Amino acid sequence: MILDSETKAAELPEDHGEELRLWLRLLTCTTLIEGEVRRRLRERFGVTMPRFDLMAQLDKVPGGMTLSDVSKRMMVSNGNVTGLVERLMESGHIDRRTSETDRRVQVIRLTRLGRADFRRMAAEHKAWIADIFADLADKDVRDLMRLLAKTKASARRARTTPLPPA
Amino acid sequence: MILDSETKAAELPEDHGEELRLWLRLLTCTTLIEGEVRRRLRERFGVTMPRFDLMAQLDKVPGGMTLSDVSKRMMVSNGNVTGLVERLMESGHIDRRTSETDRRVQVIRLTRLGRADFRRMAAEHKAWIADIFADLADKDVRDLMRLLAKTKASARRARTTPLPPA
């Protein structure tokens, strides 16, 4: 192999193929699990994943959340939340009220029906997830938690620190 | 703690909270990275992620792929592929022909333009991914590859083996 005279051994390959393969595998895993969970939610409860996810956010906070909070927590656009909220209102799973201190702000909450439906679904959902990950040892789960935390931190860093031009 | 007389110590907690947390973290990681990559693809090249992904599939096979193959590889519905292909035809990035041996089958390929555009994008894309994962050590990447392979296998097993009723 003939090397450019500027090239140092330490910074040699710069291939980055491994990171790309890792990203593709991560994406495949998530897509696979997401598809399975979506399918079960639809077949078992006739609910979509975004509806379930939004209800899951609301279940954590009895007082309700603003649409902006939901948007940030779910990492989706504001407009997306607007539509989801409309449909969950129609089906009677959430209610909304305008904040008394800031009339721009809409606070949404689970209704009694919404909470009951969600809790019922969440219990089964948890069992599905446990089953999906059942072939991992406890240590595997711990290791994955740690490595994904590191990945998350690295991705956040990359998001805010622009890449220097090549 | 008072135990039901049927409950054995070995099968005690059955909490499954760890698996759920792992799934949420996995989903967060993927969403975070996906969002960042999508943003860069749009800002830098004015292309969407599904278009990029479809082109990536086609770049791997010079002879082209059938729509069904694309659908399976990308893990999306057939109808989704139909729409994507229409738009990529319009922009001149792919062409399509009907198989001579089976007139049901449509084979799509990158055009010269499609291949050139994709290669140019893919090079930068790879650098973005490398940057996003840059804070992981080589060993972390290897460990993640191994653990995600195991996760993938476990998820596939769960997909085909129905959960026994609780």
Add this chain to the structure above:
DNA sequence: GCGAATTATTTTATATATAAAATAATCCCC
């Protein structure tokens, strides 16, 4: 070779998603 089952793709209806612009209300600061 005929017809039933299968396979590949498209169509339909609808839900989810985004980005960007518009709207509306509050904040902030001089």
Add this chain to the structure above:
DNA sequence: GGGGATTATTTTATATATAAAATAATTCGC
């Protein structure tokens, strides 16, 4: 306290996604 910046949400236009039904072509058993 008035006006510009900011913030929260909605609207608009479009792309992506699904599931399910429809269409069209092939295969397979007999």
